[in-house]
Amino acid sequence: MPVSDSKIDISPPGGVKDSVKYLFSPFRFKDLTLKNRIVLPALASFLIEDDGSITEKTVNHYRLRAAGGPAMVITEACAVSQEGIVSNHQARIYDDRFIKGLSKIARAIKSEGAIPAIQIHHAGRQTSAKIIKQKPLSPSPLRCPTIRGDVEPLTIEGIQILVEKFGDAGVRAMEAGFELIEIHGAHGYLINQFFSRFSNIREDEYGGNTGGRARFAREVVLEIRRRLGAEFPLSFKISAQEFVSDGLTVEESIRILKILVNAGIDIVQVSAGNDATPEWICQPSFMKKGCLVGSAERIRKALDLPVMTVGRINDPLMANKIIETGKADLVCIGRGLMADPKMPKKAMQGRFDDIRTCIACNTCMESIFRKGRVECLVNPALGREKELEIRLVKTPKKVMVIGGGPGGLNAAWVATRRGHDVQLFERQPQLGGQLKLGSVSNFKRELLNMIRFQKRQLERFKVQCHLDHEVTAEIIKQVNPDVVVLATGSVPLVPSVEGIESEIVVSIHSILNSNRPLPKRTTIIGGGAAGCEIALHLSEYGSPVAIVETLPKIGGNLETMTKKILIKKLKENNVRIITESKLLKVEDNGVVIIDKNKNETFIKTQRVVIAVGYQSDNRLYDQIKSFGYEIHRIGDCLEARSAKEAIYEGMVLGCSI
Numbered sequence: 104m105p106v107s108d109s110k111i112d113i114s115p116p117g118g119v120k121d122s123v124k125y126l127f128s129p130f131r132f133k134d135l136t137l138k139n140r141i142v143l144p145a146l147a148s149f150l151i152e153d154d155g156s157i158t159e160k161t162v163n164h165y166r167l168r169a170a171g172g173p174a175m176v177i178t179e180a181c182a183v184s185q186e187g188i189v190s191n192h193q194a195r196i197y198d199d200r201f202i203k204g205l206s207k208i209a210r211a212i213k214s215e216g217a218i219p220a221i222q223i224h225h226a227g228r229q230t231s232a233k234i235i236k237q238k239p240l241s242p243s244p245l246r247c248p249t250i251r252g253d254v255e256p257l258t259i260e261g262i263q264i265l266v267e268k269f270g271d272a273g274v275r276a277m278e279a280g281f282e283l284i285e286i287h288g289a290h291g292y293l294i295n296q297f298f299s300r301f302s303n304i305r306e307d308e309y310g311g312n313t314g315g316r317a318r319f320a321r322e323v324v325l326e327i328r329r330r331l332g333a334e335f336p337l338s339f340k341i342s343a344q345e346f347v348s349d350g351l352t353v354e355e356s357i358r359i360l361k362i363l364v365n366a367g368i369d370i371v372q373v374s375a376g377n378d379a380t381p382e383w384i385c386q387p388s389f390m391k392k393g394c395l396v397g398s399a400e401r402i403r404k405a406l407d408l409p410v411m412t413v414g415r416i417n418d419p420l421m422a423n424k425i426i427e428t429g430k431a432d433l434v435c436i437g438r439g440l441m442a443d444p445k446m447p448k449k450a451m452q453g454r455f456d457d458i459r460t461c462i463a464c465n466t467c468m469e470s471i472f473r474k475g476r477v478e479c480l481v482n483p484a485l486g487r488e489k490e491l492e493i494r495l496v497k498t499p500k501k502v503m504v505i506g507g508g509p510g511g512l513n514a515a516w517v518a519t520r521r522g523h524d525v526q527l528f529e530r531q532p533q534l535g536g537q538l539k540l541g542s543v544s545n546f547k548r549e550l551l552n553m554i555r556f557q558k559r560q561l562e563r564f565k566v567q568c569h570l571d572h573e574v575t576a577e578i579i580k581q582v583n584p585d586v587v588v589l590a591t592g593s594v595p596l597v598p599s600v601e602g603i604e605s606e607i608v609v610s611i612h613s614i615l616n617s618n619r620p621l622p623k624r625t626t627i628i629g630g631g632a633a634g635c636e637i638a639l640h641l642s643e644y645g646s647p648v649a650i651v652e653t654l655p656k657i658g659g660n661l662e663t664m665t666k667k668i669l670i671k672k673l674k675e676n677n678v679r680i681i682t683e684s685k686l687l688k689v690e691d692n693g694v695v696i697i698d699k700n701k702n703e704t705f706i707k708t709q710r711v712v713i714a715v716g717y718q719s720d721n722r723l724y725d726q727i728k729s730f731g732y733e734i735h736r737i738g739d740c741l742e743a744r745s746a747k748e749a750i751y752e753g754m755v756l757g758c759s760i
């Protein structure tokens with residue numbers, strides 16, 4: 104039986120701020136001593152070649168995460184079998200040839216003072232035949248609710264082969280130098296599929312009651328124990344709640360975990376969600392911070408087993424409280440350490456304002472599946488740390504940055520840090536650009552953290568800032584810089600239809616700039632990200648709202664999980680959604696819209712909000728392009744997109760001037 108030492112008072116190292124002293128107290132279980140309570144949970148980076156080989160980039164990625172100060176780093180899920188992969192860029196451990204690459208990761212983590220741990224995994228039905236060139240394996244003839252392809256239910260013999268493969272993977276993990284193995288039993292992947300009545304309707308010994316559904320996991324644990332011995336530290340990640348009918352609940356998860364403790368697990372990581380409820384796996388900004396801590400605490404109380412909690416814990420003070428109040432033994436900070444790998448070290452020194460906080464936008468999750476590699480909205484250097492290394496310049500230049508939105512701010516502090524003489528001009532009395540408006544809605548308040556971080560970097564590197572300063576061509580001539588950075592953003596598009604000048608037509612900006620928008624019957628023209636967001640905002644302040652969208656669906660290119668919850672909330676707030684229709688004209692007391700069949704409809708309304716997109720604000724560029732300065736345009740000023748591009752382009756430019 105594993106013994107939790109969490110109740111033993113071990114003083115943190117000297118120099119740790121009082122406000123995080125519990126977070127930085129050591130923790131022991133089995134033969135492992137963790138220097139603090141922060142764990143980097145498994146996070147697919149997909150910085151891996153499509154034949155599964157580990158490159159210098161992969162190793163550097165892990166080295167950097169470890170160097171930031173967490174006590175333990177768990178690698179991304181490594182497939183135990185070829186048909187268990189979810190992407191060609193997934194890490195693998197199903198053959199001895201992968202040991203060499205994985206051992207480089209283990210060594211890099213260890214050399215930075217963290218415990219190297221590895222997660223082993225099989226996707227089961229949650230992958231596609233296109234990737235694995237065969238039907239995905241599953242416990243029962245039930246398709247994955249998101250991928251929806253045909254599946255191949257596992258025979259008893261097939262199950263036994265997989266149990267052995269998990270054992271082989273365990274041996275390879277140990278040979279590669281990892282000091283803890285985590286079995287991925289969560290997130291709707293194969294082991295989770297066996298646990299849950301939602302995905303397991305087998306009538307043999309691997310289905311039926313809790314014991315039957317836990318049998319596969321139990322055999323996997325026993326096999327790893329048989330191969331690695333009693334002492335090797337073994338973790339199990341579980342989705343303790345699936346939030347679907349017939350899915351796992353905390354009560355049943357406790358029963359399952361009791362079986363697995365008897366089989367030999369030493370620690371559990373308590374997560375949530377499955378292939379039908381991904382919003383519980385990677386909680387978007389709508390979800391409360393630390394929303395899974397309660398389930399971890401219940402499991403900790405019910406079992407004599409150390410517990411790791413995970414899920415939207417992006418703040419070291421909050422993490423400290425979780426440890427202080429005994430809700431968990433260890434805190435996993437995943438996206439938080441992608442956004443800022445140095446968060447543990449900064450927190451330990453009390454440099455809280457210097458932490459680049461994760462805003463739960465899930466761009467990282469979206470990018471691994473859409474782009475095949477991880478990217479972060481707030482941390483453009485993630486996965487390209489070498490390319491975007493900040494190096495001092497030999498010949499400092501006089502740089503004039505125009506626009507204090509996310510693009511201009513990033514360009515300004517990065518260029519200053521490199522040694523350039525930078526002046527930033529912003530016509531508004533405050534910095535932040537359109538992102539300030541973007542952070543007005545309740546569920547997006549955390550965007551303010553991004554602005555706070557950028558402002559802090561300006562202070563730290565002493566960037567000369569001129570607020571309330573509208574730059575004209577004349578001013579540029581007076582300043583006479585070597586380089587002009589135009590980060591002037593974008594302006595809203597306005598459809599040219601009859602009545603558009605009417606008093607009832609207002610911009611998104613005027614709504615978001617007002618403290619409490621008056622409750623009025625409102626029609627929003629445009630159901631993209633901004634239109635949906637403003638619809639939710641107004642409906643929350645009591646306005647009856649209708650959205651008119653030309654496309655068949657609303658939500659545009661919003662990240663999948665955010666879109667799912669946002670649309671659910673719009674429906675809960677009775678927002679009327681009219682698709683495949685566009686604005687024809689605005690009248691005194693309403694709008695006329697026309698659908699794809701040319702049917703016209705009048706909608707009575709007291710307020711019309713135009714949310715049909717943005718176009719680059721190039722006015723200044725057009726005036727100065729012939730002056731002969733070195734001019735760069737970044738962010739929305741180049742093409743109206745999102746803060747992600749603006750921040751990235753600001754960083755790239757700041758690193759290259």
Ligand SMILES: Cc1cc2nc3c(=O)[nH]c(=O)nc-3n(C[C@H](O)[C@H](O)[C@H](O)COP(=O)(O)OP(=O)(O)OC[C@H]3O[C@@H](n4cnc5c(N)ncnc54)[C@H](O)[C@@H]3O)c2cc1C
Nearest residue numbers: 506508509510530536537538541574592738739745746749
């Ligand atoms: C309601 C809303 C919600 C949004 N939500 C999100 C989101 O959730 N995620 C996301 O990624 N993106 C979001 N966006 C988009 C995002 O805000 C923009 O893409 C991003 O701010 C562009 O950054 P930028 O630095 O290029 O320009 P901006 O943020 O537009 O900043 C340009 C700045 O330049 C200043 N300026 C212009 N001309 C001059 C001049 N001549 N002299 C001095 N200053 C000047 C402006 O005052 C402004 O502050 C949202 C936008 C809106 C409107």
Ligand SMILES: Cc1cc2nc3c(=O)[nH]c(=O)nc-3n(C[C@H](O)[C@H](O)[C@H](O)COP(=O)(O)O)c2cc1C
Nearest residue numbers: 144145146147179180414415416436437438467468
């Ligand atoms: C890009 C990305 C990749 C992930 N990959 C894995 C994975 O390989 N294995 C796993 O168990 N969880 C994975 N997760 C889930 C995280 O480990 C964690 O449970 C989740 O992000 C919530 O914690 P956080 O809010 O601290 O990020 C991933 C999450 C993200 C955002």
Ligand code: SF4
Nearest residue numbers: 461464465467479480
């Ligand atoms: S992309 Fe968004 S959710 Fe992911 S780590 Fe960065 S800020 Fe957090």
